[in-house]
Amino acid sequence: MAGRPDRLGHLGHLLGAYGLLTLTVLLFIAFSLALPDTFPTLDNISAVLSNQSIPAALALGATIPIAAGRFDLSIGYGLGLAHVMTMRLIVTHGWPWPLACLVVVLGGAAVGGVNGVVVEYARIDSFIATLGTGSVMYAVTGWITDGARVVPGPHGLPAAFTDLYDSRFLGLPVPAFYVLALTAVLWLLLERLPLGRYLYVIGSNPRAAELVGIPSRRFVIHAFTVSGVVVGGAGVLLAAQQQIGNPSVGMDYLLPAFVGALLGSTAIRPGRANALGTLVAVTVLAVGLAGIGQLGARFWVTPLFNGGTLLVAVGVAGYAARRQLRRRRAEPSGVAP
Known part of the structure; x- marks a missing residue:
């Protein structure tokens, strides 16, 4: 009998860690049976991988501050500003596209640093601080575009630039490989390097991080x-995908990004944000949305699906965190978790 609780606990851990991945496989099988002519095809898989690459990248970006117990609500506004700036530098100012891309990425780093300084040194809650900086970015986007779209000239954009999104590798869209590479980098950063361990300590127990001498402000x-x-x-x-600068497009990606990041904290490493979990979460969302879309769902089903999944993700993540805390409290007293 003594081994039964251990087996049940091990089974519960497996379900918690890999349940979302199992759900992804089951959803894919179910939609393949329901839509055998369209869903399990290479064209459909390629379309899903291509369409979900940007939400996946944004979800992975949101995962990093969440690991430290912070939330960055400016990522949607930042995405909109970054893609508009890329278009303006290439189309309006005639910059070489590699230089324009480099400047935009460095600008994103600068904006992220400003967010961190506002949160840590101004001591403003990350929700409020990043909502404020995001609104400022949205205002800047409107200012530099005057609310109008940035449209390429008659010769279009450089082919090498649009190939960043349109090209293929091993028969699959190359953006999918960007997401895999980003996931690998963030997994290494969060799971194998000191920065990741420090962020988890800061996020789970700020007081303990302070007592052991972790410079929380710097790492956040x-x-x-x-x-x-x-x-x-x-x-x-x-910008390479849309090939047009739309000043209002960024906010469409905010909710899917947070759904993926928060739902990902319930998978692989339940109870904490992690890159592999985020990738699994984005995959299950992509499969679910593609399936219900091909079944003829109305336009309002997508926000309903994202919003409902977000509520479930937050609830499950909170339960997992409380369960982990109870386990930690029980272990020193010799009580079985």
């Missing part, structure tokens, strides 16, 4: 800066 600023780099890169990719 680093987290926002890295997130800004990811947002800047996603903005460049969005």
